[in-house]
Amino acid sequence: MFVTILGSGAALPIGARRCSAQVLNIAGFKLLIDCAEATQDRIRYNHLKLQSLSTILISHLHGDHFFGLPGLLSTMHLCGRTEPVTIVAPRGARQVIETTFDLTGNHIAFPIDWRELDFDEGLHRVFECRRCTVDAFPLDHSVPDYGFRITEVPPVSARRAPLVYAYCCDTAYDERILPHIAGADLLCLECTFSNEYERLAAERKHLTAGQAGRLARLAGVRQLLLTHISARFREPDLLLAQAAAEFENAVVAADNMRFEVGVGRSLPLPQPSDNEV
Numbered sequence: 672m673f674v675t676i677l678g679s680g681a682a683l684p685i686g687a688r689r690c691s692a693q694v695l696n697i698a699g700f701k702l703l704i705d706c707a708e709a710t711q712d713r714i715r716y717n718h719l720k721l722q723s724l725s726t727i728l729i730s731h732l733h734g735d736h737f738f739g740l741p742g743l744l745s746t747m748h749l750c751g752r753t754e755p756v757t758i759v760a761p762r763g764a765r766q767v768i769e770t771t772f773d774l775t776g777n778h779i780a781f782p783i784d785w786r787e788l789d790f791d792e793g794l795h796r797v798f799e800c801r802r803c804t805v806d807a808f809p810l811d812h813s814v815p816d817y818g819f820r821i822t823e824v825p826p827v828s829a830r831r832a833p834l835v836y837a838y839c840c841d842t843a844y845d846e847r848i849l850p851h852i853a854g855a856d857l858l859c860l861e862c863t864f865s866n867e868y869e870r871l872a873a874e875r876k877h878l879t880a881g882q883a884g885r886l887a888r889l890a891g892v893r894q895l896l897l898t899h900i901s902a903r904f905r906e907p908d909l910l911l912a913q914a915a916a917e918f919e920n921a922v923v924a925a926d927n928m929r930f931e932v933g934v935g936r937s938l939p940l941p942q943p944s945d946n947e948v
């Protein structure tokens with residue numbers, strides 16, 4: 672299981688960091704998690720085949736997590752897609768996409784299996800296939816927002832505990848999520864601010880680096896991956912140090928980084944394949 676970071680920045684797509692998107696690869700099955708502007712460019716840059724994506728998880732409808740979706744679906748259609756796509760997203764996403772396509776005269780020929788999220792407590796199974804299960808839980812943000820706990824379904828012959836990847840972006844500090852992220856092999860948490868901005872983080876319902884580290888420690892995860900880095904922090908050393916003061920095994924995400932879940936090492940960029948679509 673490995674994750675490719677397509678965008679590791681917060682709201683502004685500037686500098687070396689684009690906005691939130693990543694692809695989790697589970698034994699060849701790919702999940703797109705969040706879809707900011709420019710996601711399809713980053714998919715191509717990382718030699719991930721667009722048409723191999725059949726499941727998309729959207730945490731919330733803020734533009735820096737969602738505004739790439741109409742363009743990505745449109746490109747899938749233009750490249751001849753007929754296979755269905757499953758989209759797990761907060762309530763309202765379907766209306767936004769359908770209205771956008773209706774009013775602009777664009778069209779999608781392939782079916783979309785919409786699974787809209789509309790609950791404010793607990794852990795809910797929202798997707799399963801032969802490679803993984805996905806459970807969603809609410810986060811504390813300024814709009815309805817969900818975290819995801821993704822558990823691999825190991826082959827019958829494998830005698831090890833299944834790997835777990837947890838993703839929480841964006842959220843204020845909230846210990847109610849601890850049971851849902853507990854024991855994850857890799858926890859990807861937003862880390863918008865340094866500790867000096869704790870008040871601003873609370874106002875805007877984001878995490879500081881220290882809070883992210885504390886959640887990782889309290890949840891007993893194996894490794895912490897920090898993402899959604901504010902454009903204020905060109906060099907992430909301060910964020911890493913502040914998170915590591917609470918939880919040592921922390922890494923700051925970078926765009927186009929591939930990271931192996933449960934092993935904790937970066938992988939090189941893959942070579943181009945014959946068919947990039």
Ligand SMILES: [Zn+2]
Binds near residue numbers: 681682841
């Ligand atoms: Zn965001």
Ligand SMILES: [Zn+2]
Binds near residue numbers: 731733812841
């Ligand atoms: Zn947000």
